[in-house]
Amino acid sequence: MLMNLALIGFGNVARRFVQLLDELRVALRDEHDVECRVVGIATRRHGCAMDPAGLDGRQALETVARGERLEGLSTREAPRDALDLLRRLAPVAGAAPLVALETTTLNVTDGQPAVDHIRAAFDAGAHVVTANKGPVACAFGQLRAEALARGRQFFFEGAVMDGVPLFNLFRESLPAVRVLGLRGIVNTTTNFIIAGMERGQSFDEALSDMQRAGIAEADASLDVDGWDAAAKTAALMNVLMAADVSPAAIDRTGISRLTPAQVQAARAAGRAIKLVASAWLDEGGPRGRVAPETLEAGDPLARIDGVANAIYLRTDVMGELGIVQCGGDLTQTAYALVTDLVSVRRRL
Amino acid sequence: MLMNLALIGFGNVARRFVQLLDELRVALRDEHDVECRVVGIATRRHGCAMDPAGLDGRQALETVARGERLEGLSTREAPRDALDLLRRLAPVAGAAPLVALETTTLNVTDGQPAVDHIRAAFDAGAHVVTANKGPVACAFGQLRAEALARGRQFFFEGAVMDGVPLFNLFRESLPAVRVLGLRGIVNTTTNFIIAGMERGQSFDEALSDMQRAGIAEADASLDVDGWDAAAKTAALMNVLMAADVSPAAIDRTGISRLTPAQVQAARAAGRAIKLVASAWLDEGGPRGRVAPETLEAGDPLARIDGVANAIYLRTDVMGELGIVQCGGDLTQTAYALVTDLVSVRRRL
Numbered sequence: 001m002l003m004n005l006a007l008i009g010f011g012n013v014a015r016r017f018v019q020l021l022d023e024l025r026v027a028l029r030d031e032h033d034v035e036c037r038v039v040g041i042a043t044r045r046h047g048c049a050m051d052p053a054g055l056d057g058r059q060a061l062e063t064v065a066r067g068e069r070l071e072g073l074s075t076r077e078a079p080r081d082a083l084d085l086l087r088r089l090a091p092v093a094g095a096a097p098l099v100a101l102e103t104t105t106l107n108v109t110d111g112q113p114a115v116d117h118i119r120a121a122f123d124a125g126a127h128v129v130t131a132n133k134g135p136v137a138c139a140f141g142q143l144r145a146e147a148l149a150r151g152r153q154f155f156f157e158g159a160v161m162d163g164v165p166l167f168n169l170f171r172e173s174l175p176a177v178r179v180l181g182l183r184g185i186v187n188t189t190t191n192f193i194i195a196g197m198e199r200g201q202s203f204d205e206a207l208s209d210m211q212r213a214g215i216a217e218a219d220a221s222l223d224v225d226g227w228d229a230a231a232k233t234a235a236l237m238n239v240l241m242a243a244d245v246s247p248a249a250i251d252r253t254g255i256s257r258l259t260p261a262q263v264q265a266a267r268a269a270g271r272a273i274k275l276v277a278s279a280w281l282d283e284g285g286p287r288g289r290v291a292p293e294t295l296e297a298g299d300p301l302a303r304i305d306g307v308a309n310a311i312y313l314r315t316d317v318m319g320e321l322g323i324v325q326c327g328g329d330l331t332q333t334a335y336a337l338v339t340d341l342v343s344v345r346r347r348l
Numbered sequence: 349m350l351m352n353l354a355l356i357g358f359g360n361v362a363r364r365f366v367q368l369l370d371e372l373r374v375a376l377r378d379e380h381d382v383e384c385r386v387v388g389i390a391t392r393r394h395g396c397a398m399d400p401a402g403l404d405g406r407q408a409l410e411t412v413a414r415g416e417r418l419e420g421l422s423t424r425e426a427p428r429d430a431l432d433l434l435r436r437l438a439p440v441a442g443a444a445p446l447v448a449l450e451t452t453t454l455n456v457t458d459g460q461p462a463v464d465h466i467r468a469a470f471d472a473g474a475h476v477v478t479a480n481k482g483p484v485a486c487a488f489g490q491l492r493a494e495a496l497a498r499g500r501q502f503f504f505e506g507a508v509m510d511g512v513p514l515f516n517l518f519r520e521s522l523p524a525v526r527v528l529g530l531r532g533i534v535n536t537t538t539n540f541i542i543a544g545m546e547r548g549q550s551f552d553e554a555l556s557d558m559q560r561a562g563i564a565e566a567d568a569s570l571d572v573d574g575w576d577a578a579a580k581t582a583a584l585m586n587v588l589m590a591a592d593v594s595p596a597a598i599d600r601t602g603i604s605r606l607t608p609a610q611v612q613a614a615r616a617a618g619r620a621i622k623l624v625a626s627a628w629l630d631e632g633g634p635r636g637r638v639a640p641e642t643l644e645a646g647d648p649l650a651r652i653d654g655v656a657n658a659i660y661l662r663t664d665v666m667g668e669l670g671i672v673q674c675g676g677d678l679t680q681t682a683y684a685l686v687t688d689l690v691s692v693r694r695r696l
Contacts, residue, residue: 312674
């Protein structure tokens with residue numbers, strides 16, 4: 001089945017996604033009956049392009065790589081922005097399923113502009129796939145309700161742990177199971193900084209190393225202050241525990257007050273300090289927390305080091321189970337979008 | 349949707365399954381449109397019963413608990429055995445989907461009689477759900493082909509790691525991903541015996557403890573000699589790596605030659621000896637191995653202790669990812685059958 005794609009955001013994740021679609025083309029077509037055509041791209045810095053007959057993905061990648069704008073690829077008047085693109089693609093949604101892939105930058109306060117993009121996509125008759133944790137952390141309840149009301153689909157596997165299929169696992173493979181709580185390590189930058197301090201680096205040295213390696217952003221406060229982990233915790237709670245929380249509702253402590261001495265003392269005693277995301281049910285409903293914790297050696301999170309991430313779910317029927325991502329990069333996040341496309345296809 | 353169930357085998361797993369169906373009844377009906385009726389039970393020691401209008405599950409549990417035979421529950425002439433039951437249930441398969449739940453004892457050599465039961469079920473127009481690893485380890489290729497030819501479904505989530513949805517995860521949540529290899533700890537008895545030796549017990553003392561606790565069988569050779577792990581490895585390879593192997597093709601070393609001194613020396617050096625199941629691709633195709641291995645402290649399998657099991661998959665697109673079961677009991681194995689029932693329903 002041919003699916004029309006509108007790329008809202010065309011940063012590293014979306015660009016890797018376009019390549020991956022090409023690399024996996026045969027398996028997707030033959031095993032999952034998924035064939036894709038990019039009919040629109042909206043960016044903030046590189047302009048927008050639209051062609052209902054299909055844009056050339058490779059040409060778009062090259063254009064942006066050269067630092068040029070995308071307008072020239074448009075066969076008709078180029079859209080002004082994401083909302084304009086989605087409005088003008090609405091008629092296309094009649095012929096073949098239209099899927100909007102939202103990959104704009106995380107806004108941890110209110111999930112904008114991604115939330116507006118997703119609403120506009122539903123308005124245009126599009127299904128939505130996103131790797132952006134903002135909307136799931138800040139507005140999951142409303143977005144799910146809007147998707148339901150319009151008979152559209154909404155998937156977001158890439159929002160937490162890249163392409164590790166955590167939401168998918170819960171949705172598809174744990175029927176009738178209730179998640180009672182969870183614990184995890186979900187932020188790589190902080191895990192690396194703590195590891196650097198274990199080896200004797202100062203906080204600032206460890207952070208600089210991460211920034212030089214391209215793992216941490218120039219403004220690392222989202223990671224260091226626990227906002228990224230809090231957004232992921234809120235997303236996990238909203239989806240897996242039927243909560244209705246935003247990142248601000250997570251009890252949050254970052255790692256900026258940790259000292260190398262503390263971290264090394266814990267390690268010397270066989271323990272490990274980690275930034276742990278957790279959620280549980282109390283009488284008032286689901287509660288969430290992000291904070292540095294000193295873990296015993298036997299704790300399954302104690303050895304989740306470096307680029308590894310892990311989430312352990314506590315359930316009613318299935319006891320406790322963990323899913324571990326040993327390493328993640330752009331390809332895994334881009335793959336999450338592919339998984340979600342297949343999920344959309346399966347339900348059509 | 350009403351589904352008719354034929355229980356082939358009525359041991360601990362099947363009995364817990366009958367209870368669990370009752371405990372999860374509302375969620376299964378309201379969220380997954382699954383309603384079940386047991387129309388036949390075939391056992392080796394407690395006789396057989398059949399009633400196309402539905403047997404009373406609780407009554408069957410009580411009958412067997414009292415050590416009595418099931419024939420009295422039959423509204424018509426009781427079936428002689430599983431094959432007779434399935435033949436006589438064939439007409440029922442027209443009215444509502446018939447699902448055979450195969451839970452007889454593991455036979456690691458050829459998967460019998462479970463393989464014959466599954467074939468007879470397909471002949472009778474039934475879908476098949478099994479928690480028995482024998483058929484998946486010994487005859488997966490043929491059984492899958494027969495299911496396909498007859499348009500029947502065949503699921504086996506309980507064959508490895510109880511209800512942890514490993515096969516389901518691969519099938520539903522990792523589209524277009526290739527598994528290049530795997531490593532895991534999949535046998536609890538051997539993991540416990542090694543832990544006992546770490547604490548200073550002899551092999552025989554540790555084994556006796558396990559048998560007294562009801563975790564190890566009186567004849568523990570299936571576990572100790574690595575056959576159980578080899579059957580699971582073969583099942584994993586057949587399903588995840590498109591292999592066509594049987595347990596005998598797995599390069600297998602048990603733990604009976606391990607000594608407490610070896611195990612303790614490893615632990616003192618910060619390492620851990622574990623019975624590791626692994627599989628990989630070489631030029632001749634998929635290869636499998638079960639053997640005690642000395643793991644470095646940083647190995648994610650080194651801390652999989654006690655009742656925990658874990659499998660790490662090495663993939664092309666998604667890198668390496670692990671799934672960890674922190675503890676398993678009858679409920680989890682029985683839940684695997686429930687998951688599979690929901691999978692059958694979704695495809696109808």
